[in-house]
Amino acid sequence: MIRLIPRLTASAAVLLVCGLAYGQDIDPDILKAQSGTYLIAPEDGQAGCRMTLETDQTIGGYSLSGQDSCSKPLPSLAEAYAWNFDGNGGVILIDATRKVLARFIENEGSPMKTQDGTPLLLISAPDGIDHLPSFNSLAGTWTMQRPDGERLCGVTLDGHADAQGNAPLSLSGDCAANVAKLKLAVWHIDGFGLTLMGQDGSSLGFTMRADGNFDKSKEEGGKPLSLVRR
Numbered sequence: 001m002i003r004l005i006p007r008l009t010a011s012a013a014v015l016l017v018c019g020l021a022y023g024q025d026i027d028p029d030i031l032k033a034q035s036g037t038y039l040i041a042p043e044d045g046q047a048g049c050r051m052t053l054e055t056d057q058t059i060g061g062y063s064l065s066g067q068d069s070c071s072k073p074l075p076s077l078a079e080a081y082a083w084n085f086d087g088n089g090g091v092i093l094i095d096a097t098r099k100v101l102a103r104f105i106e107n108e109g110s111p112m113k114t115q116d117g118t119p120l121l122l123i124s125a126p127d128g129i130d131h132l133p134s135f136n137s138l139a140g141t142w143t144m145q146r147p148d149g150e151r152l153c154g155v156t157l158d159g160h161a162d163a164q165g166n167a168p169l170s171l172s173g174d175c176a177a178n179v180a181k182l183k184l185a186v187w188h189i190d191g192f193g194l195t196l197m198g199q200d201g202s203s204l205g206f207t208m209r210a211d212g213n214f215d216k217s218k219e220e221g222g223k224p225l226s227l228v229r230r
Contacts, residue, residue, distance in 0.1 A: 026085060031055050031062070034091065039125035040070070040077060040102075042118045045134030047073040050125075053083050053091075060084065060098050073130070074120070076101055091122060111191040123191050126210035133189055133208060135159045135167050141230045144179060146223065152176040155196070155227065157187055165189070169196060193217065194227070 035055050041048025049070035054063040061084030070077040081096040089106035104112035104122040111123040121132060139159030144152045154172030161167040166186040171179070183198040192208040206214035206227055216225040 034085070035062075036124065037066070038122050039129065039132075040074065040120055040122055041125075041130070041132050042120055043113065043132060044118055045131055045137055046118075047131050048120070049073050049077065049130070051077070051080065051093075058082050060094050061092075064093075121191060125192060126208065128210050129192075129208070133192065133194070135161045135189065138189070138194070139167075142227045143230055144175075145226055145228060147226065152225070153179045154230075155184075166197070 032055060035053045037050055037052040039048050039050055049066070051064055051066040051070065054065060056063045059082065061082040064080060064083050067078050067080040070080070077093060079095045080093045080101055083091060083093050086092045086103060091104045091112060092100050093102045093104075094100055102114055102120060104120070105115055106112055111121045113119045113121045123132070135157075136159045139157050142155045142157065144155055146152065153175035156170045156172075158168040158170075166188050169184060169187045171184060182196075182202040182204065183200060184196045184202070184204070185199050186197050188195045188197065194206045194208065194214055195203055196206075197203045204225075205217040205220055206225075207217050208214055213229060214227040216222075
């Protein structure tokens, strides 16, 4: 079947040409590394949708699937037809006319996200999760414990973040010595990561589980540790 494509504007034509060029020049290992299923969700904790970036070439870039799941939470992305690299380390989603629907900018050490309006993140997520954690959703009392249930400390997260994206926290008075010495005072969210930070630069990083609780990040090393909501 021959498909007629409407005449493109100058900017759309440039995008189409660039998209094809990117596709021809991309190292297969880089393409494979970027492909996969992602959650696309607003940074403010509203519901998002899952989309799979595939490796098959199509007009304007590479094929994708799952965009129908965006019809309610993010209707503009339900029209996504293809994805591509933007030439600056980021990723774009485009519709069938090659219009850019979302441009995810590379952030060193953090998930890719858009810069217009309420930021959208492009992030790997546990199955069953359709939104990002927010300060409001995580505010409350948690227990820091070992996998066997041994309690090390009670942690209360305040939901009011400052301009730097940090919110206060408080510890219970019966914390284990190795936790109390960290003097944890504020907390920060980065995608599905939660970091508790001390006044002297100490910190503990956690990663969200599918059940909404957190396990200590593998990069931290040491014994396993969890944050479980009371």
